[in-house]
Each structure stands twice: as C-alpha cells, then as structure tokens.
Amino acid sequence: MIKYIGKRILMLIPVLLGVVLLVFSMMYFSPGSAEDYILGDMATEEDKEAFREENGLNAPFIVQYFNYVKDAVRGDLGISYTTKQPVADEIFERFPTTFKLALLSTLWSIVIGITIGIISAVRQYSILDHVTRLVAMLGVSVPTFWEGLMLIILFSVQFALLPSSGFTTWKHWILPSFTIGTHSAATVMRMMRSSMLEAIRQDYITTAKAKGQTNFIVVTKHALRNAIIPVMTLVGVNFGRLLGGSAITEIVFSIPGLGNLIIAGIKVKNAPLVQGGILVIALAMALCNLIVDVLYAYVDPRIRSQYVKPRVKLAAAKSATTEEK
Amino acid sequence: MEKEKQSTPVIHKKKNSQFRNILRRFMKNQTAVFGLVIIFLLVIFALFPSQLSHADYTVQDLANRYSGPSAEHWLGTDELGRDMYTRIVWGCRTSLTIGLASVAIACAIGVTLGTLAGYFGGVLDNVLMRIVDILMAVPNLLLGISIVAALGNSITVLVFAIALGNIAAFSRVTRSSVITVRDTEYVEAARATGASDGRIMWKYVLPNALAPIIVQVTTSLAGSILNISGLSFVGLGVPAPTPEWGSMLSNARTIMRDYPLQIMFPGIAIMLTVFAFNLFGDGLRDALDPRLKN
Numbered sequence: 001m002i003k004y005i006g007k008r009i010l011m012l013i014p015v016l017l018g019v020v021l022l023v024f025s026m027m028y029f030s031p032g033s034a035e036d037y038i039l040g041d042m043a044t045e046e047d048k049e050a051f052r053e054e055n056g057l058n059a060p061f062i063v064q065y066f067n068y069v070k071d072a073v074r075g076d077l078g079i080s081y082t083t084k085q086p087v088a089d090e091i092f093e094r095f096p097t098t099f100k101l102a103l104l105s106t107l108w109s110i111v112i113g114i115t116i117g118i119i120s121a122v123r124q125y126s127i128l129d130h131v132t133r134l135v136a137m138l139g140v141s142v143p144t145f146w147e148g149l150m151l152i153i154l155f156s157v158q159f160a161l162l163p164s165s166g167f168t169t170w171k172h173w174i175l176p177s178f179t180i181g182t183h184s185a186a187t188v189m190r191m192m193r194s195s196m197l198e199a200i201r202q203d204y205i206t207t208a209k210a211k212g213q214t215n216f217i218v219v220t221k222h223a224l225r226n227a228i229i230p231v232m233t234l235v236g237v238n239f240g241r242l243l244g245g246s247a248i249t250e251i252v253f254s255i256p257g258l259g260n261l262i263i264a265g266i267k268v269k270n271a272p273l274v275q276g277g278i279l280v281i282a283l284a285m286a287l288c289n290l291i292v293d294v295l296y297a298y299v300d301p302r303i304r305s306q307y308v309k310p311r312v313k314l315a316a317a318k319s320a321t322t323e324e325k
Numbered sequence: 326m327e328k329e330k331q332s333t334p335v336i337h338k339k340k341n342s343q344f345r346n347i348l349r350r351f352m353k354n355q356t357a358v359f360g361l362v363i364i365f366l367l368v369i370f371a372l373f374p375s376q377l378s379h380a381d382y383t384v385q386d387l388a389n390r391y392s393g394p395s396a397e398h399w400l401g402t403d404e405l406g407r408d409m410y411t412r413i414v415w416g417c418r419t420s421l422t423i424g425l426a427s428v429a430i431a432c433a434i435g436v437t438l439g440t441l442a443g444y445f446g447g448v449l450d451n452v453l454m455r456i457v458d459i460l461m462a463v464p465n466l467l468l469g470i471s472i473v474a475a476l477g478n479s480i481t482v483l484v485f486a487i488a489l490g491n492i493a494a495f496s497r498v499t500r501s502s503v504i505t506v507r508d509t510e511y512v513e514a515a516r517a518t519g520a521s522d523g524r525i526m527w528k529y530v531l532p533n534a535l536a537p538i539i540v541q542v543t544t545s546l547a548g549s550i551l552n553i554s555g556l557s558f559v560g561l562g563v564p565a566p567t568p569e570w571g572s573m574l575s576n577a578r579t580i581m582r583d584y585p586l587q588i589m590f591p592g593i594a595i596m597l598t599v600f601a602f603n604l605f606g607d608g609l610r611d612a613l614d615p616r617l618k619n
Contacts, residue, residue, distance in 0.1 A: 149592070281463075
C-alpha cells in the first residue's frame with residue numbers, strides 16, 4: 001500500500017512540472033509585458049529596466065523556469081506584482097475560503113444527489129424517476145454563474161431573504177454553496193442511480209428479501225453499502241474539481257476565494273500569482289484524486305484483498321493507475 | 326423498391342442493418358429524440374439567423390433601452406436598445422461555430438494521441454498520457470482564461486483555448502477504447518496479412534473504437550458551449566459587438582436587480598442548448614452500447 005502511494009506521489013512530480021511549464025510559457029510568450037501593466041504608462045525606461053532586473057525577467061526562458069521551480073520546491077512562489085506580498089501567503093490566505101465553499105457545496109451535492117439517486121433507482125421508470133432524471137440533466141446543463149444570478153434575483157432581490165455577496169455570516173454561504181452544490185448533485189444523482197440499479201439486481205438482495213427483511217432495510221443496509229463506493233469516488237473527484245473550478249461562482253457572489261484571486265491576477269498579467277495559484281490548484285486536485293484512489297482501495301474489500309499478497313500488489317497498483325488516469 | 330433492396334450487395338446490407346438497429350434503438354428514446362429536435366432547430370437558427378430574425382444585430386435604439394417583451398421586440402431590448410431576440414438568434418451561430426470548431430480540433434488531436442498511445446503502448450503510451458495528465462491537472466476554465474488573457478481576445482484564440490481543454494478527454498476515451506480493440510482476432514488477422522501499423526489503426530482499430538468517441542463529441546460540445554459562455558462572462562470570450570450569450574449575461578449583470586428579464590433569456594438559451602446536446606449524447610450512448618441490444 002505504501003509503495004503504491006509512494007509511486008503515485010512520484011508520478012505527480014512530472015505532471016506538476018508540466019503544469020508549471022504550461023502556465024509559465026503562456027505568461028512568458030504573451031504580448032504585453034508585466035512591467036507595462038504594473039508600473040503604468042508614466043514609468044520611464046529606467047524604471048522598467050529596474051523592475052525587470054529586480055524580478056529576474058531579463059534571464060532566458062529556461063533559466064527563469066528553473067529558478068521558479070527551484071524556489072517553488074522550497075515553498076517560495078515569488079512576489080506578487082500588485083501587492084508586493086509573497087504569493088504563497090496570498091494564496092494560503094484565500095485557500096480556506098475556497099476550501100470551505102467546496103466543502104459546503106459537496107455537502108449539498110451529497111445530501112441532494114444521494115437521496116434523489118436512491119429514490120429514483122428504487123422507483124425505476126416511475127414518473128418520479130423520469131422527472132428527477134430530467135431535472136438532473138438540466139442541472140448539469142445550467143451554467144453555474146447563471147444559476148447563481150437567478151438565485152440572487154429570487155432570494156436576495158425578490159424575497160430579500162439572503163444576502164447576495166460577501167462571506168461573513170452563514171447566510172452568505174447558502175446561495176453560493178447551493179449553486180455549486182446542485183451542479184455536482186446532478187452528477188452524483190446520476191451515478192447513485194445507476195450504481196444502485198446494479199446493486200438491487202444482485203443475488204444477495206434477493207436473499208435479503210427472501211429472509212423477510214423490509215424493503216427499507218434491504219435498500220439502506222444491503223444495497224446502499226455496495227452501491228455507495230463508486231459514488232464516494234465521484235464525490236471526492238468533484239470536491240477536487242471544485243477547489244479550482246468554482247472561480248466564476250466566486251466572482252458572481254464576490255467571494256474572495258482562490259479562483260477570484262487568480263482571475264484578477266490573469267487580467268493584470270500578475271504572472272507569479274497566476275502561476276502559483278494554478279500550481280496550488282493542480283496540486284490540490286491531484287492530492288484529492290490520490291486520497292480518493294487510496295480510500296477506494298481501502299474501503300472496497302474486493303480491491304483490498306488484492307493488496308494482501310505482495311506479488312499481486314504491484315500489478316493491481318499498475319492497473320489501478322492506468323484505469324483511473 | 327423490393328428489387329433494389331435485393332440487388333444490393335450483402336456486405337452493404339449488413340452494415341446498413343447495424344446502422345438501422347442503432348437508429349431504431351435511438352428513436353425509442355423519447356428524451357434523446359427531443360434533444361435531437363432541439364439541436365436541429367438550433368442548427369437552423371445558426372444557419373439562417375438573418376431570415377429568422379433581423380439581419381443586423383447592431384441596430385441601436387437608445388430611446389428604447391431595457392424595454393420589456395413586445396410585438397416589435399419579442400424578448401425586449403438590451404442596454405443599447407438592441408433587439409434581444411435578434412442577438413440571441415445570432416448568438417446561437419457564435420456558440421455553435423466556436424463549439425464545433427474547437428471540438429473538431431480537439432477530436433482530431435485527441436483521437437490521434439489516444440490511438441497512438443493505446444495501440445503502441447509502452448513508453449509512447451506513458452509519455453503521451455503524462456502530457457494528457459498535465460492538461461487534465463488544470464481546470465478547463467482557468468486554462469481557457471489564461472490562454473485568452475495571454476494571447477488576446479479573438480475568436481481564433483478562443484477556439485484554440487477551448488480545444489486545448491478538450492484534448493485530454495478525447496485522448497483518454499480513445500485510448501481505452503482502442504485498448505479493448507487492439508488484441509482482437511481480426512486485428513491479429515490483419516497483421517498476419519502484412520498490413521502496416523498505420524493501415525491497421527485506420528482501417529481496423531479506429532472504426533471499431535468509434536462509439537465512445539462519438540458520444541464524447543456530444544459531451545464535449547455541451548461542455549464547450551458552457552465554457553465559451555463562462556469565458557465571455559468574465560470578459561475574456563468573444564469580443565464585442567459579436568453577440569454571445571455569456572457576454573449578454575455579463576452586460577446585464579449590473580442592472581439585473583431592475584431588469585431581471587435581461588438575465589433570463591440568454592441563460593435559458595445556453596441551458597437549452599447544453600441540455601439538448603446532453604440529452605442527445607445520453608441517448609446516443611445507450612443506442613451505441615452493444616450490451617443494451619434488443
């Protein structure tokens with residue numbers, strides 16, 4: 001098991017180097033230079049030259065890239081052009097906000113998605129099933145930012161129940177987390193339904209029913225335990241994606257999260273901030289996927305048993321990574 | 326008619342019947358057919374916007390700003406008094422064109438990478454898949470935003486930005502599909518006859534690995550249209566004055582408290598389009614799934 005985790009972490013390194021290279025070259029080769037954006041039109045040539053020298057922008061591309069990687073390994077992501085603060089500090093100041101938003105949204109998606117998914121599967125082909133499937137399909141089709149705007153119009157403007165922007169009280173969190181949560185709830189619901197449909201057709205369900213167990217117990221105790229495993233994987237992956245993917249919703253609700261910070265940075269070509277931010281997001285998503293994969297192997301006895309014999313261990317790890325990737 | 330049918334060669338008939346089977350299974354799925362109908366209508370809107378609405382989407386009527394729906398302006402007017410219906414119809418062309426172009430590019434590159442990786446395996450597979458991992462590690466929208474910000478607002482850049490985000494999905498889907506086909510007997514037989522790798526991939530492997538790729542096209546189209554509107558919403562999408570649903574939303578955002586209808590219509594247009602492609606893709610997946618035959 002440890003060998004598997006170690007291998008996965010090692011495989012993370014080239015990916016992160018690649019992500020940095022991708023973002024780095026995009027920022028490097030784009031027209032318009034950082035000093036023009038940051039220093040403004042009034043700056044003299046000497047000022048600009050001094051700025052370039054100070055930020056190491058005169059070195060060749062490869063040297064800049066390696067310098068960046070060298071510093072990043074030590075946790076130094078450079079200095080933000082606009083605020084003159086270390087990028088790492090700025091990012092970790094914002095990260096908890098994004099993390100909390102992702103966590104709350106995931107809670108919504110679990111509660112809504114799993115409940116409706118189970119009901120829909122148990123009552124397959126009923127009107128309820130058809131309706132919820134269509135609604136789920138609409139749920140994945142709605143642009144989250146539009147859903148957010150509509151919710152603001154409905155709950156903040158029409159009924160004046162909830163605040164539309166900010167992040168100070170629990171009331172502020174309801175609309176943004178619900179907006180993102182419903183979007184992932186739709187995917188969770190679809191996965192839960194198909195997984196549950198498979199589970200309730202198994203022999204052990206027939207056995208449980210034949211024992212005279214009530215329908216409710218059969219579904220919640222016997223079927224759910226087996227059907228929930230792939231759903232939990234999806235929830236984990238969704239959570240990782242939300243850490244980086246809720247940027248537009250953060251803008252709609254004016255939440256000062258990581259995504260909001262990065263988009264603001266992109267607009268003024270604040271290269272260190274954007275590179276650092278995207279790197280942290282990629283790292284967070286990758287770690288999330290890793291944790292999900294490890295938990296998956298741990299929770300499912302069918303997979304866990306493969307790790308008992310040392311020979312099979314490597315093969316299983318290999319197939320798990322190729323399939324998951 | 327009868328005679329014509331009999332005279333067609335056997336092989337052709339077989340191919341035809343498989344297609345017909347898939348079509349029959351697809352047509353049984355009402356929601357999928359509904360999706361197809363919407364897509365069909367959207368394509369008509371995209372092809373003939375000037376016939377179905379006004380020819381000029383930039384006509385301003387500053388005296389009539391933010392007017393509600395009326396006989397003259399079916400969906401009202403925007404902040405410059407431009408007809409919303411006209412702009413939504415033209416926006417359909419914008420979204421579909423950019424969506425189709427970027428998915429076509431992503432499909433061509435992704436399928437090539439995926440086929441090579443899946444067919445040859447080994448080191449090549451490892452290298453290509455790590456590249457795909459890198460693309461997967463950055464959220465599509467952030468990738469798009471940083472590309473557009475770096476290279477400037479233009480439709481070409483937008484197509485490229487959206488395409489880059491879709492390549493990873495195509496190559497993964499293709500790779501896993503190719504792997505299941507790679508070791509079949511007919512591929513072995515083709516190799517025994519001395520066919521080159523290129524020919525085997527093109528003639529034997531790809532046609533049999535196509536089903537999931539087709540489904541991926543519809544899913545990617547839906548996702549791309551969402552991303553285009555998202556990019557335009559942050560102001561990094563289609564440059565003005567080209568009508569685009571996302572930028573219409575972003576324009577209307579500041580005044581949405583007073584004119585909620587301005588927010589409503591473009592959003593419904595995006596949702597309906599994405600919804601149609603998702604429904605169609607879902608139906609297609611079921612129809613193409615050999616396990617669900619009969």
